[in-house]
Each structure stands twice: as structure tokens, then as C-alpha cells.
Amino acid sequence: SPPPPLPPPPAPPPNSPPPPSPPSPSTSSCFALREAAPGTWPIRAPESFPYSCGEGDAGLAPSCLDSGRVTFAEATDACAAAGARLCSAFELAAGVAQDPDCPDNDQLAWSRSACGPGLYYTVKAQNDTFASIDESQCRSEGDDRNRARLRCCADILESPPPPPGPPPGPQPGAALPTPASQAGARPAPPAETSVDLDETDLANLGGEGQSGAGPAAQPPLETGVDLSAEDLANLNAAEDAAPDYYPAARREAVRPDADGSAAGDA
Numbered sequence: 001s002p003p004p005p006l007p008p009p010p011a012p013p014p015n016s017p018p019p020p021s022p023p024s025p026s027t028s029s030c031f032a033l034r035e036a037a038p039g040t041w042p043i044r045a046p047e048s049f050p051y052s053c054g055e056g057d058a059g060l061a062p063s064c065l066d067s068g069r070v071t072f073a074e075a076t077d078a079c080a081a082a083g084a085r086l087c088s089a090f091e092l093a094a095g096v097a098q099d100p101d102c103p104d105n106d107q108l109a110w111s112r113s114a115c116g117p118g119l120y121y122t123v124k125a126q127n128d129t130f131a132s133i134d135e136s137q138c139r140s141e142g143d144d145r146n147r148a149r150l151r152c153c154a155d156i157l158e159s160p161p162p163p164p165g166p167p168p169g170p171q172p173g174a175a176l177p178t179p180a181s182q183a184g185a186r187p188a189p190p191a192e193t194s195v196d197l198d199e200t201d202l203a204n205l206g207g208e209g210q211s212g213a214g215p216a217a218q219p220p221l222e223t224g225v226d227l228s229a230e231d232l233a234n235l236n237a238a239e240d241a242a243p244d245y246y247p248a249a250r251r252e253a254v255r256p257d258a259d260g261s262a263a264g265d266a
Contacts, residue, residue: 006089006113006121006133026154028083033059033154041154045094045127051156054087054097056105056125060152064102069147072120072139075110079152087125087153089113089136095127097151108137109149122148204231 030053033041040058043050056064059082070078079085087097089111098105108122115121115138123136139146 004133006115006136007138024085025157026083026085027080028154030154030156033083044098045091045096048094049091049096052087052091052096052153053156054091054099054125054151054153055082055084056097056099056102056109056149056151060150062150064099064104064149064151070110070150071144071147072110072141075148075150076112078150082152084152084154086110086112087151089121089123089133091153092123092125092151093128093133093136095125096153097125098127099125104149107149108135109151118142125149125151200231204235 030041030043033053033055037058041053041055043053045052060078061081062068062070062078076086087109090113091097092109092111097109102125105126106124109125111121111123113121118141119138120141121136122139123133139148
């Protein structure tokens with residue numbers, strides 16, 4: 001049958017602050033504490049608390065072999081200094097920290113279980129759940145006259161690491177990924193180069209009156225046009241500056257061959 005509930009805590013004084021949150025798991029695991037002091041920190045109550053170990057002597061100051069009692073703050077600090085924590089009331093009652101080398105297992109020890117604002121249960125550190133809970137006392141942590149024995153517990157797993165932070169952003173100088181909508185898009189045409197064309201050039205190109213208005217609509221392909229060497233040089237410069245706007249057929253038709261005649265001349 002389950003153990004009886006803890007006795008009801010006394011009524012808190014009016015306008016009292018809320019009780020503190022329970023402490024975090026031990027900073028050192030049972031295995032780490034046992035490795036530092038072989039033969040200590042065993043799991044003494046595997047059926048009730050298989051993930052907790054306890055100790056009353058090794059590595060504690062004062063230990064159970066000392067005759068003195070400690071305040072709640074002293075007990076908390078002593079357990080933390082050893083890499084452990086205060087036991088809960090049920091851990092003490094289940095015998096998690098019942099040390100066979102300690103003569104004070106039948107005396108009240110501080111627990112981390114709160115019974116009110118600034119109040120904590122003191123429980124006997126012996127494996128007698130019913131008697132221990134029935135004889136537990138609720139004591140104030142701030143009164144130096146309230147002293148009890150020291151028992152500490154630890155966990156199989158130490159305090160978890162802090163949660164991971166947000167994923168890192170792009171590194172300085174790294175190229176940003178290209179959106180899928182832009183993948184495979186046709187590259188923009190090169191910037192237009194200013195070419196000095198006279199009226200004859202514009203007439204031959206079919207773009208008279210459109211100077212400075214950007215690329216004009218493509219006129220029908222003309223062959224056998226009589227162009228001077230200067231006209232051809234200007235035309236070739238214009239075509240080389242914007243090859244996407246001048247088809248290869250036009251260049252083949254008007255550019256001279258090695259003998260100086262246009263490709264379109266018969």
C-alpha cells in the first residue's frame with residue numbers, strides 16, 4: 001500500500017511570500033561521487049528510488065559521526081559543496097540516506113520538501129516510511145534554534161546542460177542561398193556601352209530616331225549592306241556590347257570575311 005501522506009503544513013502567516021522553488025538535481029552524479037570515494041553513495045532504496053543515492057558520512061562536513069546539528073542553510077551548503085543536494089522527505093523516509101555507519105539514523109534530518117513559506121520537513125533517515133513520516137516535523141529555515149541532522153542525496157544523472165541556443169545565422173561574407181524562384185533564370189543582359197553612331201549607322205541598323213531609347217525591335221534581316229570600315233567597327237562594337245540583342249545571323253551577314261567582303265555578298 002502507498003505510504004500515508006505527510007502531515008498537513010501549518011497555516012502560512014498573512015502576506016507571506018510564496019515558497020521557493022525546489023532545488024535542481026545534484027551537480028555531480030552518483031557515479032561521479034562514488035568514483036571519487038569508492039564504496040560510498042550507494043543506491044540504498046532501489047525499489048522506491050532507483051535513481052537516487054544517499055550518504056551521511058563520506059565527503060560531508062559535518063558528517064553523521066559528529067555530534068552537532070546544523071541549520072537548514074548549513075545543510076544546503078554542505079550538500080552543495082559535496083556535489084549533492086538535500087534529500088526529499090520521501091527519500092529520507094524510504095532509507096535512501098540511511099547510512100549503516102551513522103548512529104543517528106533515528107534522528108530528524110533536514111529535507112528539501114517544503115511544508116510552507118520558509119518551512120521544511122525534517123524526517124528520520126531510516127527505512128521505515130510509516131514511522132518516519134508520522135514523526136516528521138515542519139521547521140523554519142530562518143531560525144538558528146531549529147537544527148537537525150545532515151543527510152545528502154544525489155541523482156543518477158547530474159544537472160542537465162542548458163538548452164541549446166538558436167541556430168547560428170549566416171557567417172559574415174557568406175553567399176546567401178538563391179531562392180528557388182530564381183533558379184535557372186536567364187541572366188540579365190550586360191550593361192549597355194555607349195557607342196557613337198551617326199545617322200547613317202542608325203539608318204543601316206533600322207533604328208533611326210531611337211537613339212538613347214534602349215534596344216529597338218529587331219528589323220528584318222538585311223544582307224549585302226554597303227558599310228564602310230568605320231561603320232563596321234561601330235556596328236561590331238555595338239553587337240559585342242549586347243550580343244543577346246543582335247542575332248548571330250546578322251553578324252555573319254554584315255561582318256567582313258578575311259578577304260574584306262561582307263559575308264552576305266554574293
